[in-house]
Amino acid sequence: MKTLILTSAVLALTAGMALADGHAKTIRMGTEGAYPPYNFLNDAGEVAGFERELGDELCARAELTCQWVTNEWDSIIPNLVSGNYDVIIAGMSITDERDEVIDFTQNYTLPDPSGYIAMSEDADLKSGILAAQTNTIQAAFIAEGSATLVEFATPEETIAAVKNGEADAVLADKAFLTPIADADADLIMLEQEELLGGGIGLGLRESDTELKEKFNAAIASMKEDGSLNELLAKWEISGQF
Structure with missing residues (x-):
């Protein structure tokens, strides 16, 4: 058990250091792919939905190259911490309990x-x-x-x-x-x-502060220019910022 915890910690630290040094070529966006309209797999087996469009736009605004991966919901937080991907974007509500294990950006939906x-x-x-x-x-x-x-x-x-x-x-x-x-x-x-909950946000490892700042800035810019509200309306998700 100690070896597993240490390995997870090393992976998370390594990922954070790579980002801070500017060496991270790809940010891996982890989602479930089974919860429409937030995220689902289309007929081609690709991630689609509100969070796919949102994530692609956030990555573009943050000037990041992003790759999409899917993970089952019940292990989505442990696999983030273990370094299997860098961001959770999966309809995950911000809660105090989850915030003890991972970090969150500002919310990109109001409590639904x-x-x-x-x-x-x-x-x-x-x-x-x-x-x-x-x-x-x-x-x-x-x-x-x-x-x-x-x-x-x-x-x-x-x-x-x-x-x-x-x-x-x-x-x-x-x-x-x-x-x-x-x-x-x-x-x-x-x-x-x-x-319930405090709205939905991106989940990140607590060590990835620079990545959190980049995504927070991108979310804020989408709120300011109205594009986030347009995306919410497109996918019929209630609440406007």
Whole structure:
């Protein structure tokens, strides 16, 4: 275990030193590729969505060469710390718990309402069985309440759990759930919403302060010129800066 921790620390330090020395040729952007409209894989197997367009624009403004890689959600933070990529851009809400392990840029979305999908409008949200993706703010919210939490590795599995009767409802970002409910006559978007987290930001290793500054400046410039709001509107993500 000590060897693993030391190796991770060395990798993170090396990545940070390379950036500071100006020797980093490519910044690797890590995303899940399974959470539309934020990020998903298109028919060609390439990363697409709001965060792909955002990330490409941020890299251009920061004058960085960026490469996209995908990683499963449940190991996305450990693999950042281990040096498998340099940035998390994966619909990750800024929370105090995550901020103890990694660093965040300023937010590039406001807190997006979380919504519930169910098979019936009478779904019991207080004491029923609620599904959420593992290691999300929605899972943490359910765990703190009186309902029973069932967690799944992927967002698709949470939807399947409702359809096959394993769960009464799913709690997830409303921007993710709305098109699913619109496309499936068996699913209903419930009226109740929850406002969780501090908005979404880029996740970075705590040692990569220069990279954080570059991306913060790029995000700020997109907020100032209105291009970030235009991108949010394009992908139907609520909230304007």
